[in-house]
Amino acid sequence: MATNDFAIRGIPRRHSFELLEGYIMCSVIASLDDLGVLDILEEKGLRVEDVGGNLQLARDTVFYLVDRGVVAPDGDVYRLTGYGRELLRDRGYIFWIAGGFGEPFWRFGELVSGKSKYGKDISRDxxxxxxxxxxxxxxxxxxxxxxxxxxxxxxxxxxxxxxxxxxxxxxxxxxxxxxxxxxxxxxxxxxxxxxxxxxxxxxxxxxxxxxxxxxxxxxxxxxxxxxxxxxxxxxxxxxxxxxxxxxxxxxxxxxxxxxxxxxxxxxxxxxxxxxxxxxxxxxxxxxxxxxxxxxxxxxxxxxxxxxxxxxxxxxxxxxxxxxxxxxxxxx
Ligand SMILES: C[S@@+](CC[C@H](N)C(=O)[O-])C[C@H]1O[C@@H](n2cnc3c(N)ncnc32)[C@H](O)[C@@H]1O
Structure with missing residues (x-):
């Protein structure tokens, strides 16, 4: 898992960066789930063009998943690692929070300040x-x-x-x-x-x-x-x-x-x-x-x-x- 890099390079762990990693990873996994890309990944591995029509971003998304140890290249296909399989086992939780409650959380300030009301101005998906x-x-x-x-x-x-x-x-x-x-x-x-x-x-x-x-x-x-x-x-x-x-x-x-x-x-x-x-x-x-x-x-x-x-x-x-x-x- 790439978080171990901190230990390997002797840099003290900084929890805030782990949170940032979690935030981006959850957002990416939820979006790929919604697009049906995770099903392809689980079934037969992923080619860049399976990820989406924006080929440059699709390629960078796959590279990101490699960087974070979720997939590994196998010829021109990218397959789940053990860590990736573990993450996808819990994809429902990730999709539920990062997908279903994406908007309420990026507009959390409006809710907690009382400026907006849940169910009227802001809702889950x-x-x-x-x-x-x-x-x-x-x-x-x-x-x-x-x-x-x-x-x-x-x-x-x-x-x-x-x-x-x-x-x-x-x-x-x-x-x-x-x-x-x-x-x-x-x-x-x-x-x-x-x-x-x-x-x-x-x-x-x-x-x-x-x-x-x-x-x-x-x-x-x-x-x-x-x-x-x-x-x-x-x-x-x-x-x-x-x-x-x-x-x-x-x-x-x-x-x-x-x-x-x-x-x-x-x-x-x-x-x-x-x-x-x-x-x-x-x-x-x-x-x-x-x-x-x-x-x-x-x-x-x-x-x-x-x-x-x-x-x-x-x-x-x-x-x-x-x-x-x-x-x-x-x-
Ligand atoms: C967390 S989801 C659970 C869905 C399903 N029971 C499951 O476990 O997969 C809660 C569901 O309850 C529905 N729900 C919420 N309030 C409801 C109500 N007053 N009457 C009927 N359905 C409601 C939501 O629309 C949502 O689909």
Whole structure:
């Protein structure tokens, strides 16, 4: 890894340069992901002309990736190094933050000063958030979700904040269940419809653009025996803990007896200075930027209990600070 150059040349490490490297690398990786270039790189290696029509910048981009040890030349093709493969394994996280939240962060000053308002003047990119969230969960969430769901029975699944519906498609496939995807973002719903059609599942899975924080507005919940909400419940919590609990009560009233809810969240950092945390401070700040707070495991469990559910299981997936909570409607 090129950062070791500091040590090799006897120059003391300067953390600010590591941050600059991270900033540029994340921006480049997110852009190449959006262009589909990372798929080509993973599948068959990269030629300069695969990167883009601006051949001079495309060449310099490849040289940059070589300089930083992400790819190495192999004849006239550039292939991922071990370090590059490791980075791309986590490309969903990079695309989510540097792509989905690119604008809110370069305009962070406007938000923190109060000059601009999140959601009115400045927003995340709904399409990128939908696509990157699914990638992010592929290896770090999906196996844990599938293992948890293999222990329960369900025939009809609703996915609140379904994003591009890749999670919903996978879950329905586990038990040959029908699906209902709900998302408030028109861009996410467009991606979801594409994915459902691509897999030939339009007869089994419906996706609707709606506000899932209003249980009354979601059609057909009476026949849904599993609700999943991955990185969605904090969107409802944004309206306050009392609102969230009454939302869960409304949900419990409409769901059939024995219905399950499976939520995935990221917990806030424990703020233990002796033990710096990975990812949770950034995740927490991103949600603070949107006016959203997060709860601890106890906080989520208490809210679900007050909302008329029993906690059946909590599991820590392979996401730093990640939590999966399986709840079931009490009688
Ligand atoms: C972080 S993404 C997660 C997407 C997906 N669940 C996944 O894990 O891949 C959160 C999703 O919730 C959607 N969302 C936010 N507020 C919502 C609301 N009130 N009703 C429905 N969807 C909402 C967003 O548009 C976004 O697609």
């Amino acid at each position: 709904g399409r990128i958030v939908a696509v990157s969230s699914a990638d992010l969960g592929l290896e770090d969430l999906k196996p844990y979700v599938h293992s948890l769901l293999s222990e329960i029975e369900f025939t009809r699944v609703a996915d609140f904040g379904c994003g591009n519906a890749r999670n919903l498609i996978g879950i329905c496939g586990l038990k040959d269940a029908d699906g209902l995807g709900v998302d408030i973002s028109a861009d996410a719903i467009a991606e979801a419809r594409r994915e459902v059609a691509k897999d030939g599942l339009t007869e089994r899975i419906t996706v609707v653009e709606a506000d899932a924080s209003n249980a009354a507005a979601i059609p057909g919940l009476e026949t849904v025996d599993l609700v999943v909400g991955f990185f969605f419940m904090h969107e409802v919590l944004e309206q306050g803990l009392d609102y969230f609990v009454s939302y869960l009560r409304g949900l419990a009233e409409r769901l059939p007896a024995g219905a399950h809810v499976l939520a995935a969240e990221v917990l806030p950092p424990q703020r233990d200075r002796a033990c710096p945390e990975t990812f949770t401070p950034e995740f927490t700040l991103i949600h603070a930027l949107m006016g959203q707070g997060l709860l601890s495991e106890e906080g989520w469990s208490d809210a679900f209990r007050q909302g008329g559910f029993e906690i059946r299981k909590t599991v820590r997936p392979n996401i730093p600070g990640g939590l999966l909570l399986l709840a079931q409607k009490t009688d």
